[in-house]
Amino acid sequence: MPNLALICFLAVGVALLWFIRANERDAQRDALIEDVLWQEQALRNEVLGRQRQLEALAHDYVRGDLSEGAFYGRAASLMSASAEVVAMALSNEYGEAVWSYPEQALEPLQRVPAAMEPVQRAGRIGLPASTPPFDYPGVGPVVAIAFPAVQGNQTRGAFVAVISLKSLLQTYVPWWIAKRYQLGFVDIERRTVAARPEQPLPDSPQSYDIAFDPPGYGLRLRAVALQGGWPVWRHALYWLLAALSGLMVWSLWVLKRHMRERLVAERALLRETNMRRAMEDSLVSGILATDREGRILHANRAFCRMVGTEPESLLGSKPPFDFWSPEAAARCEQVFAAILRGESPANGFSLRFRRRNGERFDVRLYSSPLIDGEGRHTGWVSSMTDVTELRREREALKASHERFVAVLNGLDAAVAVTDRKSGELLLSNRTFREAFRLGDDGPLCALPLRQPDAGGEWHDTIGGRWYQHHRRATLWVDQSQVWLDIATDVTERKLAIDRERQQAEKLQQTARLIAMGEIASSLAHELNQPLAAISSYSTACRNLVANGQITAEELDGALEKIAEQSRRAAAIIRGIREFVQKREPKRSPCRIGDLVDTVLSLLAAPLNRYYVRLVELRLADDVELSADRVMLEQVLFNLGKNAIEAMIDSEPGDRELTLETRLREGWLDLVVADRGPGIDPADVDKLFRPFYTTKAEGMGMGLNICRTIVEHHQGRLWVEERAGGGSRFIVSLPLGPREC
Template sequence: MSNPAVINSLPRLSRRANWLWAMPNLAMLCFLAAGAALLLFLNKNERESRREALIKDVMWQEQTLKVQIQGHQNYLIELARDYARRELTERSFYTSAASLVANNSELVAVALTNEYGEAVWSYPANAVDPLRTLPAVLEPLQRSARIGLSSSTPVFDYPGAGPAVALAQPSMAGNHTVGAFVAVVSLKRLLRNHVPWWIAQRYQINVIDLQGEVVAARLEQEPIVNELTQELALDPPGYGLRLRATAYQTSGPLWLKVLYGVLAGLSLLMLWSLWVLKRHMRERLAAEKALTREMSYRRAMEDSLVSGMRAMDMEGRITYVNRAFCRMVGFEAHELIGRKPPMPYWPPESTSQCEMVYAAIRRGECPPNGFSVRFMRKSGERFDVRLYASPLIDGHGQQTGWMASLNDVTELKREPEALKASHERFVAVLNGVDAAVAVTDRDSGELLMSNRAFRESFQLPEGDGPLCALPLRQAGKEGEVFDPVATRWYQVRRRESVWVDQSLVWLDIATDITEKKLAGERERQQAEKLQQTARLVAMGEMASSLAHELNQPLAAISSYGTACRNLSKMGQLPPEDLDTALDRITEQARRAGEIIRGIREFVHRREPKRTACQIDELIDTVLPLLGAPLRKQNVRLVERRGSELPVLYADRVMLEQVLFNLIKNAIEAMADTPPEARELTIETSRRGHQLVITVADRGRGIEPEQMTRLFQPFYSTKPEGMGMGLNICRSIVEYHHGRLGVEANPGGGSRFTVSLPLALEIAHAN
C-alpha cells in the first residue's frame, strides 16, 4: 500500500525545486522586459517624431499642389470672363495659352470647346482630340459646357504625358453657356515640378485613386513597403484622387544599435547559465516526478473506483480506506484508520453477523461469491453490501493483512421489487382501458402482450404463454375493420414500435365502433327518407308551375282556334291565313311540350339542353305573345338592344319562360300606374364575360323587406299570385350558371337583371 504522507510530501519537494528554477528565470525576464521596454519607448518616440514630421510635410505638399491646380483653374476662369466680355480674341487666346504652357510644364494643353466637346481654339493644335475618344472624360467636359458648372475629369492616359486630368470652366455668351475652357494637367509633371527635393529625399510621393492604385509617383529611391504612411484628399480634381506619402526606411542612431547588441549578448549569457543550471536540476527532479506520477496515478485509480476499498492488518485494525468507501459509510478517512472492531458503521441489530463475517475473513474463509451483509451510514441509514475479501501481500511476498472490496447492492435489490410493482400498475391501467390493446411481433406475428378488453373481444385464453395469433384477424389493416366472427366493427390504429428486447413490434389499438356504425346507418336511412320527401315537395311545386306555365301556350292555341272558327263561319278565312294560324297553333303546342319536358328535367335534376341561340330572337318570340296585354294596358315599350351580341349557348325554351314571366310581371306591376307613365324597358348588353338582360318597369316598386323573400316558393306580392314564377325563373337562370337579381328602378318601379356567363359559350364551342 502507498503511504499518503510520502505521496503528499513529493509535490512539496517538486514545488520547491520549481521555485528555485523559476527565480533566475524571473530575474532574466524582468531584465529583458526592462530593456525591451526602454528600447520600445525610444523607438516609439522616434517613430512619433517621424510621423509628426510626415504629417506636416504632407499637408504642406498637399496645399502646394492644390494651390498650383487652383491657379490653373483661376486661369480658366479669367479666360471665361474675358470671353464673356468679348475681350478675348483668338490671337490673344493663343498668346496667353502659349505663355502659360511654357511657364508650367505640367500644363499639357489649353483649349476652348463647344458643348459637344469639339475644339474651337486649341493650343497646341488638336490637343483635345484624344479626349474625344474617351467617353468617361468627354462626358464631364460636355456637362460643364451645357449646365454651366466647373468640373474635372477622371484620370486618363494622355499621349506623351502619361496620367492626366482635365479641368473645365464653362464659357458664357450673354446668359447662355456656349462651351467650356479646358486645361489638361499631367500628374507626373505636376509632381516633378512642384515636389521639392527635400520632400522627395524623405518620402515617396504618390497620387492614388479610389482603389488604392498608384496613378502617378515621384520616386527618388526604390519603392518600399512601410507602415509609416499618410494620405490626404487631393481635391480638386475630384473622383477620389488622394496624395499619399510613404517615408523611406532610415537607419537608427549608432548608440541604439550598440545597446541592442549589449542586450542581446547579456541575454545569451544568461540563457547559457540557465541551461547549465537546468541540466543539473533535471536529473534530480526526474526521479521525484516519476515517483509522483506513479503515486498520483495509483491514487487516482483508487479514488475513481465505485467500489469501496478497505485494508486491515493482521490484528484487524483498519489501515486504508478509499474515497468510495468513505462516501458509502459517511465517515471520513481519519475517523476510520486505526479503528478495531466493533466498527462505527455496524448497525446494532446486525453486530453479531458483522463480527462473524469479520472473524471469517481473518481466518481466511473468503468465498468466491463474497458475503452479504448490512451496514449503517453515519446518518443511521441502513444499506446492503456485497463484500469480497482477499489476503494483502507486500513486495516481499509476505501477507501483511486483508484487502476487502464492497459494492452497494441496495438498489439492485429494490429494482426487481419496483419493476414488479410498476408492471402490476401498468397491467391494471391497461386492463382498465375499454379499447383492445395488443403488442405482436412484426415478423412472426406472435402475441407478446394484450389487455383484458382484447382477450374478451377476440376470445383469447388468459394464459401468458406465447400465442401465435392475428390480433384483429386482418393483419396489416388500419382504419375501420369488420370482424366477421364476432360481427363487430372496430376502429384500428397501428404503430410500429420497439419492444423491451429491442425487437420490432406492432402496437394495435382497436376501439369498438359497432354502435356508432349502426347509428350512422340509421342516420343515412333517415336522410334518404327526408330527401325523398323533399323530392315529393319539389314535384308538387313543379305541378303548380306546370299549370302556371302551360296556361299561356294553351290560351294562345285556344285563341288561334277560336279565331279560325269565327273566320271560317263568316267565310273570311283565306288559305294562307289558315296555314299561318295552324303554324302558330303547332308552334304553341310545341312550346307547351317543351315546357313540360323542361319542367320534367328540372324535377329530375337534369342539365339543360343547350343550343346556339340569339337573345334578340328569344325576345322577338316572347313579345308577340304579350302584345295583347301591352296594348290593353297602354304600356309603352322601350328596347335598347346591344349591337353584335355573341351567340348564347342555352336552353331556348327555358330562357323564353324567364323572359315571358319577367315581362308579364312588369306589365302587371304597372296596373295602378297612370297610363302616360307606363313604360317597359328591355335592355341587352355585354359586360365583360357576361350577357346582361334588364327588364325595368315604372310600377309602385318592391319594398326592401319584400326583396329578401321575393324568390322564395309560394311567396307573391299579388293577391292572386301563386308565388312560383320568380322562383322558377331563378332556378332556370342558376341552371345556366347565371344570376337573377332585382333592385329599385331610378325614377320609380323595379328592375330585374339576368346575367348569363359567356364562358359557357366557349366551353360548348370547343
C-alpha cells in the first residue's frame, strides 16, 4: 500500500506537473499573442502619427501656409521629437525632391525602383502610400510613407518621411516587452529585416507574428519568447522519486511566477483598454452604443460634441431622443426602429439631428450588431459622421451643373463629347440631339462626324444639312481622353454662297457679252490685215501664173504664206469665241507670256483708237501657272480696258498703259497701271463691291468679278496709288499648287 500510494502520488504529481506545464504554455502563448497585438497597435499608431503629421504639412502646403523655411523648421522639430524619422522631403509626381531635410534625402529612394514607385504614385494619383523595406545608407532598414498634397482635382506632389525600423523598435518597444521577447520585423520571405536584440528571428512555436500595415508589402511584426523551455526528463521516474520535494517547491515557484505574469498581463490589458478608449475619444465620427431595446449604453466624445450634450445626460435614455430634430422625428423613429430590427443597409441612413442650441445638422449613420466577449448579441453600435458641409457642397455642385446644362442647351451650335477609344457619346446638348435625331432618352452612340483632329465642313447625308465642324482632344472629368466636337449649321450660308456663285457666273457671262460688242471693232481691224494679205498673195500668184513668170517653189512659198494668214485669222476668231463662251472653270498649265499676248491682241483696237502708249515690263514671261487661262485673260482685259477708259480725258501725250509681270517670293504679280486721274481714297474700300461704279453707264460688276476670279485661284487683287498720278491694279497669284 505505501508503494502503491507512492506510485499513485508520483503519478498524480507527474500528471499535475504536466497539466501545469500545458496550462503555462497556453498562458504564455496567450500573453505572447496579446503582447504582440498590443505592440503592433502601438507601433502602427506611431507610424500613423507620422502620416498625420505629413497630412498636416500637406494641408498647410495646399493652403499656402507652408514655405520652404517653415518646412525645414518643422522637419527638424519632428525629427528631433521622433528619433525613428531619419529624413523628410517634398517630392513631385516624378519622385524628384522639391524640398528635402537633410539635403539629398531622397537619393537612396531613387536608387531603389520598388521604393520609388509608391512615392511617385502618391504624388500622381493623390492617395497615401508606403514603400517596402529597403536599406538607407548609415541607418539600415527603413520604410518611407508618402502623403499627397491635393488641391481640388490637382495633385501638387507628396510629403515623404523615411522611418528607421531599428529606431522604431528601440524607441517604442517598452522595457518589459524587450525583457520578455525578442521583437523584430520579417519580410514576406520570412527573412529578418530588423530586430531587438539584433539577431535573426526564428520561426518557432514560441514565436508569433502579425501583419504590419502600413507599410504592408508582406512586412510582419514577430515576437519570440526569451524564456527557456521546460527541462527534458529522460529518466522521469528516477528523478521524480529523487527530487519530489524539490519538484513540490518548484511547482510552487512556477505558480507564483505564473501569477506575477498574469498580473503584468492584466496591467498591460488595462493600458491597452485605456489606449483604446483614448483612440475612441480622438475620433471625429460619433459612436453610439445601445442595448437591444434602444437604451443608450455608451457615447463617445465626438458624438457628445455633435449634439452639445454631456455623456451623463445621454446614458440610459431611450427613443425618442432629445437630439432628434422635431421636423425629422418621424424619420429618426423609423430609422432607429429598423436598426433594432437588424435592418441596416450597407450605405447607411441619412438623418437630421439638432444640437442643444437648436442648430440643425445632417449625419450619415451606419449601424452594426454589438457582440460581447462571449459572442452574445447585446445591442447595436452606430457610427455617424457630420455631412452638413458635404451635402451643401453637393447641392452647390448640382446647381452649378444645372446652370452649365442650361447654357449648353441654349447654344445654337451642336456640342458633343465622345470617348476617344470606344467612341461612346458622353455628353451632348439639345441642339446636337435635335440635329442628329437622338432624343433626350436616345441611345448613346458614336458621333457621326469626321475623323480625329479633323475640321471644316461636313455634310449630313441623312438630314441634308451642312455643318462647320471643329474637333479637338481634351481630358474628361475622370481624366480619360475624349473628343470635344462643335458643329454649327451652315446650310443657309452655303446655299447663299452657291446662289452668289451662280449669279457671279451669270454676271461674268454678261460681262463677256458686253465686252464682245467692244471687241467687235477690234475683231474687224485684226481680221482686215490677214484677209488683205491673203488677197494680195492670191492676186500676185494669179498674175505670175498668167504670165508664166513663177516657179513651183515660189508658188509653194506663196501658198504657205496664204495658209499662215488663214491660221492667224482663225486663231483670232477662236480666242474671241473662247473669251465669250460660258463654261465651268478649267485649270491647265498656261504660260504667262502667251496669256499677255492674247490680252494685248484684244486691247489693240482701244489702244489705237484712244492713242494710248503701251509700256511692257515683261520680266516673268516664261513662268507657267496652273490656272483657267480664259478667266485670267478676262481679268487682265477688264483691268486694261478700265485703265484705257480712265485716260480718255487726259492729254494724248500723257496716255500711258503699263503692263508688268514680275516674280516675288513664290508669287507672280501682274500689274496694270495707268496715268489717269486716280481713285478717290474714299472710294477705294467700295471699289470691289457689287454694283458700285464710277462710270455713267457702268454696271459695277467688272472689278467684283475680277476679284472673285483671282480669289478662286487663291490670289489677291488690290489697287494702289501710282507715283506721278494714276492707279496701279495688282493681281498676285501663288506659284505653287494649292487646293482650290
